[in-house]
Amino acid sequence: MKKTRDIKSIEHSLVSFYRGHKRMPTYAEMMDLFEVRSKSVVSYWIDKLIEKGVLEKDTQGYLKLSGVSFGLPLVGNVAAGLPASAEESSRDMVSMDDYLVSRPDASFLLRVTGDSMVGAGIMEGDLVVVEKNREPKNGDIVLAEVDGEWTMKYFRKQGRDVFLEAANPAYPAIRARDELKIGGVIAASVRKYLM
């Protein structure tokens, strides 16, 4: 068995350390990670990774996993199928957190109950990201209180006329009688298949 200490495996061990510890390892810790016995060797490989663009140092000189190896690679669309797995670089790396949540401070998650939005592809059991304190635009999906009950509805506005509409045609549209209690605007919806 040949030594597996190439630049690829080193990058991989760094990424998995960061995933596990939510921080970068120290040079002493990297000695164990890379299975070398000198910090200078660590420095040697770190320099290589910086050259390659996997790592960078921020303004204070701290190591950072840059761009690549954050999140998942967005490799194209379904029609293109799975990638040749060659050409590792020049791929878009997308973090689900960053992609789905623009304002983490003003957002929360809800588990979907009921079937009022199945027409919009939101099914029972899905999670939705709700953004608070945001002015809904026509066509947005909002979390609203109707007759003391919270539901998700399309927000419709035509001129001065404002009403709520379910995506499921079985439910009637609701006009704002007194005032509309909007809990937030649905920013994203996610569904998990595998456990």
Place this chain on the structure above:
Amino acid sequence: MKKTRDIKSIEHSLVSFYRGHKRMPTYAEMMDLFEVRSKSVVSYWIDKLIEKGVLEKDTQGYLKLSGVSFGLPLVGNVAAGLPASAEESSRDMVSMDDYLVSRPDASFLLRVTGDSMVGAGIMEGDLVVVEKNREPKNGDIVLAEVDGEWTMKYFRKQGRDVFLEAANPAYPAIRARDELKIGGVIAASVRKYLM
């Protein structure tokens, strides 16, 4: 204007620093963050945050944002509506990355094209998380190559009989003639509404 340097604003500044830098600040940097002029004051507040359970130190003594303030709060279901925003603690904090992706090394993202899975609530433009090298079970949604074209289909297996089925009834089921080329199993699907 009163001093806003309470434990709440300090926690917030730490979280936003971590979100921006993907690491914890040093004590010197926290002096600027907290707007104090001594590292001992920083240590003073850090201890408070550790007591509170917001922070913890890992085995090497490094600061870590623990549990709380990672990801988004999962506050319940749609029927429950938006939370009273009181009782800040004892909420489930969920990171989208951790929730949706179990095996980051073996996963990638695809943008959905076509309407073959609208029946399953997966629409054109959605992103799907595809997990490679996983044995599909009956009922899983898989990325498969059919007649040289990649599509998403339900994976059906009844005894020895294996075939692919679209969620859209307009498309016919497909039996495996030669061999089934499975690119991966769909682990999750996400849709973004606000830009």
Place this chain on the structure above:
DNA sequence: TTGACATTAGAACGCGCGTTCTATATAAGA
């Protein structure tokens, strides 16, 4: 074999890190 280059080891060093001490200002209660 010889040379050039890539990779590893080890040691030394300076500086900044987080800790810890003392001292002081402020606020609340008795």
Place this chain on the structure above:
DNA sequence: TCTTATATAGAACGCGCGTTCTAATGTCAA
């Protein structure tokens, strides 16, 4: 008032961090 608890400042300290040097070894081609 005096006491106590809370919050801030400043300084000192030891240790570990990342850097940088020299030198030895491994690899491969000429």
